[in-house]
Amino acid sequence: MAYTTIDKPSDYFNTVIWTGDGTSSRGITGVGFQPDWVWLKRRDSAANQNVYDAIRGATTYLLTDTNQPENTISDRLTSFDSDGFTVGNSSNTNGSSSTYVSWNWLGAGTAPSKTYTVKVVSDSGNKYRFDDFGTSAVTLELSEGGTFRFDQSDSSNSGHPLRFSTTSDGTHGGGSEYTTGVTTSGTAGSSGAYTEITVAASAPTLYYYCSSHSGMGGQANTPTTNSFSDFSGSIQSNVSPNTTAGFSIVSFTGTAASATVGHGLNTAPKMMLVKNRDDTSTSWVVYHETMGGTKYMSLDLTSAQSAATNIMFDNTDPTSSVFSVRNSNRANGSSDDMIAYCFAEKQGYSKIGSYKGNGNAYGTFVYTGFKPAWIMVKETGNASNWNMFDNQRSQPNSSSSQGILRANLSSAEFTTSTALFVDFLSNGFKFRGNSVDTNRSSGTFIYMAFAEAPFVSSSGIPTTAV
Numbered sequence: 001m002a003y004t005t006i007d008k009p010s011d012y013f014n015t016v017i018w019t020g021d022g023t024s025s026r027g028i029t030g031v032g033f034q035p036d037w038v039w040l041k042r043r044d045s046a047a048n049q050n051v052y053d054a055i056r057g058a059t060t061y062l063l064t065d066t067n068q069p070e071n072t073i074s075d076r077l078t079s080f081d082s083d084g085f086t087v088g089n090s091s092n093t094n095g096s097s098s099t100y101v102s103w104n105w106l107g108a109g110t111a112p113s114k115t116y117t118v119k120v121v122s123d124s125g126n127k128y129r130f131d132d133f134g135t136s137a138v139t140l141e142l143s144e145g146g147t148f149r150f151d152q153s154d155s156s157n158s159g160h161p162l163r164f165s166t167t168s169d170g171t172h173g174g175g176s177e178y179t180t181g182v183t184t185s186g187t188a189g190s191s192g193a194y195t196e197i198t199v200a201a202s203a204p205t206l207y208y209y210c211s212s213h214s215g216m217g218g219q220a221n222t223p224t225t226n227s228f229s230d231f232s233g234s235i236q237s238n239v240s241p242n243t244t245a246g247f248s249i250v251s252f253t254g255t256a257a258s259a260t261v262g263h264g265l266n267t268a269p270k271m272m273l274v275k276n277r278d279d280t281s282t283s284w285v286v287y288h289e290t291m292g293g294t295k296y297m298s299l300d301l302t303s304a305q306s307a308a309t310n311i312m313f314d315n316t317d318p319t320s321s322v323f324s325v326r327n328s329n330r331a332n333g334s335s336d337d338m339i340a341y342c343f344a345e346k347q348g349y350s351k352i353g354s355y356k357g358n359g360n361a362y363g364t365f366v367y368t369g370f371k372p373a374w375i376m377v378k379e380t381g382n383a384s385n386w387n388m389f390d391n392q393r394s395q396p397n398s399s400s401s402q403g404i405l406r407a408n409l410s411s412a413e414f415t416t417s418t419a420l421f422v423d424f425l426s427n428g429f430k431f432r433g434n435s436v437d438t439n440r441s442s443g444t445f446i447y448m449a450f451a452e453a454p455f456v457s458s459s460g461i462p463t464t465a466v
Helices: none
Strands: 013-019 026-029 037-042 050-053 060-063 077-081 084-087 099-105 113-122 126-130 147-151 162-165 182-185 194-198 206-210 218-221 228-230 237-242 247-253 259-262 271-276 285-288 322-325 337-343 350-356 365-367 370-379 387-390 422-425 428-431 444-454
Touching: 013 026, 013 370, 037 077, 050 077, 126 206, 162 182, 162 194, 237 259, 247 259, 370 422, 370 428
Parallel strands: 113 147
Antiparallel strands: 013 099, 026 084, 037 050, 037 099, 050 060, 077 084, 113 126, 147 194, 162 206, 182 194, 206 218, 228 237, 237 247, 247 337, 259 322, 271 285, 271 337, 350 444, 365 428, 370 387, 370 444, 422 428
């Protein structure tokens, strides 16, 4: 029998609440790790739903409750820190005496790693190509703190050792070899040969080159984004994946054509949130396994699932390496910067599925295999809100007051609707009201849930009482 591999879910997902103090630099701690994705909401008053991630960088946000493009501002979230993040004195993040919540996910973290298979191909002269991608001598993204191995075992590498420099084309361009954090092994073109680099803090922009021949390499950027290049799809992407927890942040540049995008998870995501970062009026698009690649919904809207002619996900479900997009501004805008948050299911830690509502106060029990810490629920067949619940605000299982926020609304948290009340149980959840948002009779509801504690630990021992 298989058990969870995550005994402590809060190492990968955690909810934090705080009361603002109005200061210009406030450290929010207690997350337990440096988050790569932060979803932040003011609770006591209407304010937008702010989303930040390590790839786009602190201070740059998206709003889940609008169709607006990303924006940058200096007084909201200002940095990702080792045990949380820092906020400024914006009313959205740290207004005096105001209350806030953030939901925090760990992506690749501060020390990502990746191995690239290197081949040398004839492309207007010999060029390096990675993971059989369709383009040679591409610009790489290799973030600070990451360790990246370039496997040169393929025989095409014979006579072409890959090295790094701070000068384009390295020694052939008048520069010298860069060796900080670099190790090499074997002879290029022979089994086991590689060049590996652990990118130093504040590393300069680098260039990879052949130490024997000019004109073979390209640029290697060294950002502080906890991410790296992925060549699994027809579009080169930049990813921050956590394969243990099944979460990845993916950025790519749209092509306005049918294409595939690498996500880095090594297992197929069951839910994805995709946003055009540049377009001024483009809604979020949501993939969920229950709907499949022929349909989608919008995170910022109440609308039911749609199967428009221009299908966002090209009528195709994600695979263990890529997801598909089509020529839509919302999913693959021409030359637009795109972002996707991808979620795979992990036993005992996350559950992505659906249930049927029964329309009464004794709602459907939904089995997750863990005690939930956070859930988001949306009906697929009718207009409804994206309702979110967690274990840190007004507590689930309360008979008098539970805090409810909605991803598609900027509204303040409300606690008065008993029709929306939910119980978080040791192995799942159950709604205790007949709200059409969570328990419409015969309605199909999709959900995504993350664990407070697995029902059974990695050693097969029950961790919570029923």
